[in-house]
Amino acid sequence: MTKREDRLKQLEQRKRYEPAEAEARVWGRWEEARAFHPEPEGDPAENFSIAVPPPNVTGELHIGHALNASIQDVCARVARMRGRNTKWIYGTDHAGIATQVKVEQQLVDEGTSREEIGREAFAERVWQWREQYGSRITEQFRRLGASLDIEDERFTMDEQYAKAVAHVFVALYEKGLVYRDNYMVNWDPGTRSAISDLEVEQRRVEDTLYSIDYPLESGAGSVTVATVRPETMLADTAIAVNPDDERYTRLVGEAATLPLVGRRLPIIADPHVDPEFGTGALKITPGHDPNDFEIGRRHGLEEVNVIGEDGLMSAAAGERFAGMSAEDARREVVAALREGDSVSGTRPYEHDVPHSHRSGRRIEPLISLQWFCDVGRLAGPAIDAVRDGTVRFHPERPWTGVYLDWMENIRPWCISRQLWWGHQLPVWYRGEERYVGVDPPEGEGWERDPDVLDTWFSSGLWPFATLGWPERTDQLRAFYPTDVLSTARDIIYLWVARMIMFGIEFTGSVPFSDVNIHSVIQAPDGRRMSKSLGTGIDPIQEIDEHGADALRFGLLAMSSTQDVRFSAQRVQQGRDLANKLWNASRLVLLGVDPEATADPAAAETVEDRWIVSRLERLTESTSGLLEGFELSRATLELYDSFWSELCDWYLELAKPRLYSGDNAAVSAVLLHALERSLALLHPAMPFVTEEIWSYLPGERGLLALASWPEADRGRIDDDAEGRVGRLIEAVTELRRYRDEVGAKASVPIPVRVEAHGYEELDGQLARLARLELAADGGDPVAEVRVPGGAVSILPSEAFDPEEARQRIAARRAKLEGEIERLERKLANERFTQRAPAEVVQAERDKLAEYRAALDAARA
RNA sequence: GGGCGGUUAGCUCAGCUGGUAGAGCGCCUGCCUUACAAGCAGGAGGUCGCUGGUUCGAGCCCAGCACCGCCCACCA
Numbered sequence: 064m065t066k067r068e069d070r071l072k073q074l075e076q077r078k079r080y081e082p083a084e085a086e087a088r089v090w091g092r093w094e095e096a097r098a099f100h101p102e103p104e105g106d107p108a109e110n111f112s113i114a115v116p117p118p119n120v121t122g123e124l125h126i127g128h129a130l131n132a133s134i135q136d137v138c139a140r141v142a143r144m145r146g147r148n149t150k151w152i153y154g155t156d157h158a159g160i161a162t163q164v165k166v167e168q169q170l171v172d173e174g175t176s177r178e179e180i181g182r183e184a185f186a187e188r189v190w191q192w193r194e195q196y197g198s199r200i201t202e203q204f205r206r207l208g209a210s211l212d213i214e215d216e217r218f219t220m221d222e223q224y225a226k227a228v229a230h231v232f233v234a235l236y237e238k239g240l241v242y243r244d245n246y247m248v249n250w251d252p253g254t255r256s257a258i259s260d261l262e263v264e265q266r267r268v269e270d271t272l273y274s275i276d277y278p279l280e281s282g283a284g285s286v287t288v289a290t291v292r293p294e295t296m297l298a299d300t301a302i303a304v305n306p307d308d309e310r311y312t313r314l315v316g317e318a319a320t321l322p323l324v325g326r327r328l329p330i331i332a333d334p335h336v337d338p339e340f341g342t343g344a345l346k347i348t349p350g351h352d353p354n355d356f357e358i359g360r361r362h363g364l365e366e367v368n369v370i371g372e373d374g375l376m377s378a379a380a381g382e383r384f385a386g387m388s389a390e391d392a393r394r395e396v397v398a399a400l401r402e403g404d405s406v407s408g409t410r411p412y413e414h415d416v417p418h419s420h421r422s423g424r425r426i427e428p429l430i431s432l433q434w435f436c437d438v439g440r441l442a443g444p445a446i447d448a449v450r451d452g453t454v455r456f457h458p459e460r461p462w463t464g465v466y467l468d469w470m471e472n473i474r475p476w477c478i479s480r481q482l483w484w485g486h487q488l489p490v491w492y493r494g495e496e497r498y499v500g501v502d503p504p505e506g507e508g509w510e511r512d513p514d515v516l517d518t519w520f521s522s523g524l525w526p527f528a529t530l531g532w533p534e535r536t537d538q539l540r541a542f543y544p545t546d547v548l549s550t551a552r553d554i555i556y557l558w559v560a561r562m563i564m565f566g567i568e569f570t571g572s573v574p575f576s577d578v579n580i581h582s583v584i585q586a587p588d589g590r591r592m593s594k595s596l597g598t599g600i601d602p603i604q605e606i607d608e609h610g611a612d613a614l615r616f617g618l619l620a621m622s623s624t625q626d627v628r629f630s631a632q633r634v635q636q637g638r639d640l641a642n643k644l645w646n647a648s649r650l651v652l653l654g655v656d657p658e659a660t661a662d663p664a665a666a667e668t669v670e671d672r673w674i675v676s677r678l679e680r681l682t683e684s685t686s687g688l689l690e691g692f693e694l695s696r697a698t699l700e701l702y703d704s705f706w707s708e709l710c711d712w713y714l715e716l717a718k719p720r721l722y723s724g725d726n727a728a729v730s731a732v733l734l735h736a737l738e739r740s741l742a743l744l745h746p747a748m749p750f751v752t753e754e755i756w757s758y759l760p761g762e763r764g765l766l767a768l769a770s771w772p773e774a775d776r777g778r779i780d781d782d783a784e785g786r787v788g789r790l791i792e793a794v795t796e797l798r799r800y801r802d803e804v805g806a807k808a809s810v811p812i813p814v815r816v817e818a819h820g821y822e823e824l825d826g827q828l829a830r831l832a833r834l835e836l837a838a839d840g841g842d843p844v845a846e847v848r849v850p851g852g853a854v855s856i857l858p859s860e861a862f863d864p865e866e867a868r869q870r871i872a873a874r875r876a877k878l879e880g881e882i883e884r885l886e887r888k889l890a891n892e893r894f895t896q897r898a899p900a901e902v903v904q905a906e907r908d909k910l911a912e913y914r915a916a917l918d919a920a921r922a
Numbered sequence: 923g924g925g926c927g928g929u930u931a932g933c934u935c936a937g938c939u940g941g942u943a944g945a946g947c948g949c950c951u952g953c954c955u956u957a958c959a960a961g962c963a964g965g966a967g968g969u970c971g972c973u974g975g976u977u978c979g980a981g982c983c984c985a986g987c988a989c990c991g992c993c994c995a996c997c998a
Contacts, residue, residue, distance in 0.1 A: 292998090335996080337998085341997090356996090552992090583992095624927095625927065630935075630946085636945095643961090699946085808952065895978080
């Protein structure tokens with residue numbers, strides 16, 4: 064037995080596609096060939112590169128990662144097949160807060176804490192954690208078939224990467240774009256760190272709104288203010304009213320006395336105050352409220368801090384309250400005010416309150432000494448790049464607008480974090496001296512700033528820092544700028560915008576030209592998919608059950624431009640398609656002439672020309688859809704064409720010739736159709752297509768490295784498409800007739816074809832519709848309209864004539880209804896006069912067709 | 923408070939520049955037809971959220987309303 068015969072025997076025995084077994088083997092072949100590891104040759108214009116959004120090192124692949132990986136893999140595989148030197152940049156993110164929290168939890172479980180073991184030991188623990196779990200996500204990407212350059216893995220805390228981060232910080236500092244300032248920040252009591260505006264989320268909260276009377280200094284009564292946070296009154300430094308509020312005009316310039324504290328509070332006028340709210344008088348607490356902070360700076364007010372970074376009341380709160388938690392202080396302050404009879408009212412009050420996205424704790428606005436990045440000055444070129452199309456969002460609407468709106472109103476970014484895991488600031492202090500530099504300062508006595516950078520600061524450098532920037536490496540020269548970035552919408556501001564800003568600022572070019580924003584996949588019941596809710600779906604489990612190709616197909620098919628619910632049926636559809644591909648391939652490969660090779664030019668019949676033509680159209684359309692990132696449409700169209708056209712029609716049409724002695728031509732066409740289908744489906748379903756590819760005759764390399772088909776318009780054949788199209792319609796009509804009149808499946812019906820256009824196809828018509836062609840045979844008992852005429856049904860025992868009569872009556876009724884509708888439409892002068900001539904003509908043609916059909920149905 | 927998106931067959935979703943609605947799954951009927959029962963053939967099922975408007979003609983355009991969801995926002 065030759066090797067080839069052995070392979071075919073194997074194929075014959077494998078009646079089902081078993082993904083688990085095939086996938087491991089196929090991955091091995093790719094890896095052995097180092098198919099996804101490019102050499103840094105050529106230039107970015109001819110090469111293709113795409114940087115994966117780096118997952119958290121300690122994380123696991125979730126369904127969103129799986130979708131995004133499928134999308135990026137389609138892009139990478141198509142580019143690779145097009146012969147472009149393709150690099151899909153791989154790596155993970157140190158994910159400051161998220162990782163630190165996990166490791167801290169581990170320490171707590173061991174009965175210790177990060178404070179106890181110290182900063183250095185803590186960092187070591189995190190690195191250990193990474194060693195332990197860092198490879199898990201890589202393995203998961205493998206299972207999915209993602210053609211990442213896994214050999215060349217990066218990590219945002221790598222030494223080289225850290226150097227890039229420090230370099231950027233220092234450069235921005237030297238330009239004055241990074242600075243240290245005492246400013247109001249979002250303090251997260253949970254992580255005990257400042258966080259940026261983007262890490263804050265609003266939550267609906269039930270509070271109590273207290274009305275408090277502040278006596279006027281003049282002794283002439285009091286001013287009543289409203290607050291949900293009475294404990295902050297201890298830090299009040301003014302009372303503000305609206306300048307147009309006539310009730311208070313007289314009081315502006317006077318002062319009130321702060322109860323419990325005795326501080327003198329000037330009464331000031333500021334347009335921020337809404338006269339409609341409460342009494343129209345607002346207590347101003349510049350130290351603990353972002354609005355009041357702004358008002359305070361406008362009016363040069365004193366900034367008092369009564370709540371510390373530990374969440375406890377500070378000494379400035381006074382002896383009575385110092386050391387209490389803010390919550391305790393609230394109760395005590397209210398009690399004290401009540402003693403003084405200063406509380407004039409309370410009412411329940413529901414409003415939005417900022418919370419930490421990370422810890423879930425209520426944000427404590429504080430004035431704190433932090434580092435900021437003046438992104439406003441980096442935004443200009445990043446806005447222009449999107450405006451002029453250098454960077455394009457897909458879909459363009461609404462994301463271009465979303466991006467631009469945010470960028471145009473961008474505010475300073477607080478970049479320092481009071482954490483231990485992350486890029487420590489390259490800043491040192493010695494007394495009043497400050498040193499900022501990539502390398503540590505010379506000399507004794509320098510102390511390094513303990514803060515680390517916001518994780519998104521380092522992520523913002525991802526597309527170029529992964530390639531070795533700021534060194535001018537071969538990788539950078541070959542693959543930067545990258546081509547595509549794909550992500551969900553939730554990190555457009557956090558990540559995408561910052562990459563564009565940093566990319567332009569530091570490399571002089573945008574980091575990518577196309578940004579694909581994909582769906583967010585929700586749980587099947589419409590809730591958010593999340594581990595804590597128990598609504599998550601594990602992609603690896605899906606792969607175990609249905610295969611990677613099935614999951615990939617399902618995800619690509621279900622995603623679109625809007626959020627979608629996870630659809631198990633789509634995954635199943637993918638599994639079915641993989642199996643269908645497998646079995647259709649068995650039919651072809653086991654039946655084909657052993658000497659044959661794929662050749663569309665071998666087409667000898669109209670149906671051969673038809674499938675060749677259809678495949679060219681499919682090729683053209685698939686390429687177009689993929690270029691426009693319409694992956695869902697592309698995937699579903701491929702499914703439909705392969706299943707309905709190639710399998711349901713062409714394979715059935717080809718069978719008689721395939722099984723005849725003279726099957727050389729049909730073999731060549733079948734192999735062509737199979738090769739073309741495998742190539743087009745490979746980016747979406749790489750495993751099964753690669754597996755089948757290995758069974759094709761002849762010496763051939765990997766499908767992953769084969770060339771992407773280019774549509775040949777010269778092979779598009781309108782005549783063949785028209786004729787086979789009519790054949791399909793006729794067969795369907797006749798099958799429906801058979802079914803309706805209850806003809807037994809196994810008994811052919813005698814007929815006489817009285818239609819033109821079936822010259823080379825009447826044999827196929829008879830076979831597929833199970834007819835017996837007769838030249839004569841007496842008077843027909845019925846007629847079935849088919850394109851180009853009718854098929855007369857001759858008397859036989861194949862069905863019940865009464866059934867047939869009823870069917871004809873029903874058909875006549877339907878046709879009469881249609882005719883009436885069209886007649887009415889065409890009698891309407893406003894339609895015939897105003898509608899375009901071709902539309903009117905089309906309606907007339909349709910009417911004529913229906914009338915002819917009705918006429919024929921009289922038989 | 924501002925903005926964006928959704929509402930189409932029992933379920934999940936398509937529907938490009940307006941010309942009498944599509945897919946998968948599910949359902950019904952008939953088939954183990956030698957690639958595939960994870961299959962084949964046929965079928966039923968929709969007043970396209972509501973109300974107006976523009977148009978010869980609206981799922982598609984305009985206005986308003988209802989419900990659902992998301993994003994942004996410094997009214998205590």
